[in-house]
Amino acid sequence: MSANTQPDAPSPEKPEGSKAPKVPDTPSPCSRRRALTLSAGVLGGVGACALAVPFLDSLRDPEARLKEAVSAHATRDVDLASLAPGHHMTVPWRNWPVFILHRTPDMLHALQDPALLSRLRDPDSRERQQPPDATNPWRSVRPQFAVLIGICTHLGCIPNPRPVPVDPQAGGWFCGCHGSQFDGAGRVLRNMPAAYNLPVPPVRYLNDTTLRLGESAGNGFTMQDIVQL
Numbered sequence: 001m002s003a004n005t006q007p008d009a010p011s012p013e014k015p016e017g018s019k020a021p022k023v024p025d026t027p028s029p030c031s032r033r034r035a036l037t038l039s040a041g042v043l044g045g046v047g048a049c050a051l052a053v054p055f056l057d058s059l060r061d062p063e064a065r066l067k068e069a070v071s072a073h074a075t076r077d078v079d080l081a082s083l084a085p086g087h088h089m090t091v092p093w094r095n096w097p098v099f100i101l102h103r104t105p106d107m108l109h110a111l112q113d114p115a116l117l118s119r120l121r122d123p124d125s126r127e128r129q130q131p132p133d134a135t136n137p138w139r140s141v142r143p144q145f146a147v148l149i150g151i152c153t154h155l156g157c158i159p160n161p162r163p164v165p166v167d168p169q170a171g172g173w174f175c176g177c178h179g180s181q182f183d184g185a186g187r188v189l190r191n192m193p194a195a196y197n198l199p200v201p202p203v204r205y206l207n208d209t210t211l212r213l214g215e216s217a218g219n220g221f222t223m224q225d226i227v228q229l
């Protein structure tokens, strides 16, 4: 039988007329001292913790801040020699995937197709989603290379390469999260969940086949200038 089912023990009988022993209303000096000591200990502990957290933060902050500063200005060089026309690669840079597509002449032609342009939300790259030297029909410093931050401007998923149905020659990307479609210049189609073109990072070419991410060719554009990322 469990303890709960045991009958309660009978309370001791009190003689008739006897008075219950008097319980003191106030704690004894001894118990009061113990309570004060306990309270002081608890408050002291809380105070010590409150002081310790900023102290530990102050020890950690310089290193964290330095890492952030380095990361914010980090550049990455990418060798494009082995990227054949029509092929695509993704490289990590500053915690973002960067899509690099070697476009063919046919793709470049298709990106100016009026039928495609009429379906794009911002065909002329009016929104500041790219540096000035990439504000052109291809949204790139060199037309044959598309360089885009591979983060959907709706809610941040990573789109997959998939040609836009309106003109498959133009290449493109499809975001499987909510169905946004981007052409081979990262321009979003109208009436998609994503409202902005894919961002173009600052880029500088060191030679014919080496690309430097994170450095603009003297126009001062940085990732902080992007409207939507």
Ligand code: FES
Pocket (backbone or CB within 6 Å): 152, 153, 154, 155, 156, 157, 175, 176, 177, 178, 179, 180, 193, 194
């Ligand atoms: S996150 Fe890409 S469409 Fe929603």
